[in-house]
Amino acid sequence: MRRIMKQNILKAAILAAGFCCTVGCSDNDSDLTIYIPDAGTAVKANFYIEDEPYVQTFNVAVTPETYPQLTEYGLPNDAVVHLQADPGKVDEYNAKNGTEYELLPEAAYDLTEEVLVKAGTPKSEEAVITVHAKGNIEAFKEYLLPVSITSVEGAVADHCCQTIYFIFRGSMDASNMELLDRTGWEALSASSEEPKEGDWGHSGLKEACLDGDLNTFWGTDWSTQHPQPPHWIVIDLKKTTHIQGFACQAREEGYDGPKEVTVEVSDDNATWTVAAKFTDIPAQGEFRSFLPAAVDGRYLKVTITAVNGGPHVTVSELNLF
Structure with missing residues (x-):
């Protein structure tokens, strides 16, 4: 009997020691x-x-x-x-x-x-x-x-x-950004236009990239002078505007849209500051991107230095956010 009790006491001591080790009981x-x-x-x-x-x-x-x-x-x-x-x-x-x-x-x-x-x-x-x-x-x-x-x-x-x-x-996420209201914006000038696009209902004039209609577009001249890039357009935002990002929509046919773009801003339509340069713009759909840093300006100049598919460019819509 005593032997059994000693064994039990020994087992209890061993278990207690093991528990102390487990929870960190030590000196x-x-x-x-x-x-x-x-x-x-x-x-x-x-x-x-x-x-x-x-x-x-x-x-x-x-x-x-x-x-x-x-x-x-x-x-x-x-x-x-x-x-x-x-x-x-x-x-x-x-x-x-x-x-x-x-x-x-x-x-x-x-x-x-x-x-x-x-x-x-x-x-x-x-x-x-x-x-x-x-x-x-x-x-x-x-x-x-x-x-x-x-x-x-x-x-x-x-x-x-x-x-x-x-x-x-x-x-x-640029795709979730709300586009700025373009009410009153005016396309002041462009490197060229193509009014013959109007024969097919596409306009071709610079104002078409601000009209909200994806069936129309601003297009550069292909019927007379055939200008090569760069192509550019200047837009008056009518007031100093805080700009975080840029968006452009290719024509629905998905060719001859911008591939490389430089975005500039100005307060006086004379002195320009480069806000962003974008490359590898997809040939189809809408392209959106934030500027490297937000800028403020009244005038916007978009210069297209390379085109998807050829020398002529078409732009269905230009937007900012």
């Missing part, structure tokens, strides 16, 4: 600390600005004194980690890295302010940054959001690796 438990993986580095997040918010997640983790060797088993008890955005670190980051990031606006995000690290696990549940980009940030602009551990309950914060830096950049 070194007090050395386990909490840190943020990737702390100190920039985590870049690129996304489309849409009605639905963008969600970014990250974790905090457990590390022993021998950091960066990570613990496999975690803490012997639950721990609660408190997180906050840390705006004061934006200037510090910019000074150190030679950057000029602005802080992500407060209205543009929600942040999980505490996460749980369960006993026996090496990292926390996910912390969530929900970015409400639409209406709160500027497209194609990068914003910085530092997030820091502010306090820990049930464990100790590590001596380093307490702040992570997120760089958020929202972009737009």
Whole structure:
């Protein structure tokens, strides 16, 4: 009987020792600390600005004194980690890295302010940054959001690796952009026109690329002079206009449309600034693209330097967004 009891006591001791090993019970438990993986580095997040918010997640983790060797088993008890955005670190980051990031606006995000690290696990549940980009940030602009551990309950914060830096950049899908209202726009001049297209109901005049009718188009002269590229057209937008992107529609037959285009803007129809150059424009359908950077101007000049299919060009519609 005594022998059996001794065996049971021994088994219990072995099980207890095994449990302690599993959850990290050791003389070194007090050395386990909490840190943020990737702390100190920039985590870049690129996304489309849409009605639905963008969600970014990250974790905090457990590390022993021998950091960066990570613990496999975690803490012997639950721990609660408190997180906050840390705006004061934006200037510090910019000074150190030679950057000029602005802080992500407060209205543009929600942040999980505490996460749980369960006993026996090496990292926390996910912390969530929900970015409400639409209406709160500027497209194609990068914003910085530092997030820091502010306090820990049930464990100790590590001596380093307490702040992570997120760089958020929202972009737009050009195909979803609303085109600018062209009411009042006027085609002032063009390198040439082809009025004979009117015999087939296609117009051929420069105004046709602003009429909203895909059956008509502006076409360059093919009946008399046969000009070679470049072909150009100048449009008066009637007021200074903020321009983010350019769109052109090929004629429905799908040939002799623009292949390479230079877009310029002007305030006086005399001094021009190149806003964008586009190449490899498809022969069919509508082409849309953002400009490298948004511009403002009253006058628009579109110069076609190469054509799909031949020297003459036709353009059904020109638009901006």
